[in-house]
Amino acid sequence: MTTNIDIARKIAEVNYPLKRESIHALAEILVSKKYRKGETILQGGEVCKSMLFIEKGLLRQFYYKYDKDLTEHIGYENGMIICIESYFKQEPTRLMVETLEQSVVWEIPKTRIEALAEQHDDIERLYRKFMEVSLIESQVKADTLRFEPAHERYNKLLHRHPEILKRAPLVYIASLLQMTPETLSRVRSSLLNL
Structure with missing residues (x-):
């Protein structure tokens, strides 16, 4: 069975190296959730309160436009899912997140990661790296679709x-x-x- 420490190490390995003490601090705030295929993780109208690190499975972020279901992002192992506008503004999202496979997801709560970022410089850099990756991924997608x-x-x-x-x-x-x-x-x- 994967532990919080294992996942904190994996997050650091994939995104930004952390000191031992920071890995343990990060591990304490992680929340494991298991989902069956086809389950909704975040519904439109809800507030995105956590970033989601995918340990196992396939997740789809999508929205509806003119009653048509449109895929915004698909994430898989070691990836992150975040509804960035809702997350930062703490307002309801128009995006939804569902599982395309049986999945194990680790929530990184916004309030708790931000508190850790104030206490640990390396966690602050890790948090910034999460945002950089998300924004770059969005820009690459937008440029690809445009050009x-x-x-x-x-x-x-x-x-x-x-x-x-x-x-x-x-x-x-x-x-x-x-x-x-x-x-x-x-x-x-x-x-x-x-």
Whole structure:
């Protein structure tokens, strides 16, 4: 069984190295949650009070526009999910988070990580790193959608996040790449014929 200390070490290993004392402080605030496939973790209208570190599983962040379900982000092992505007403003989100596989997620509560960041310089840098990664990921996605044709968007996802292409349903991959499932099929087919 994975312990809080194991996860705190993993978070530090993946994001920013922490001193032993900081790893133990971080471990104390982590909250483990287990979800079945298809469960909702965060509902639209709720406030995002925690960052989510994914130990195991596949999570989808999405929203509705004109009654259509649109995928914003898909995360998997060692990734983070955060509804950043709701998290910082502590206002209700329009984004939702659901599991696409059975998942184990560790919540990092906002109030507690911010208190630790005031006490530990390395945790403050880790926290800043979480935000940097989230913002860069958002910018890369926005630039990709604005400037790249369908096949380049698919290739970028293939190189940056092959796990998503292996594990997520095609309808969600198409939505993430802002293309129809038919366009996604044509793109995949054309790449196989190269």
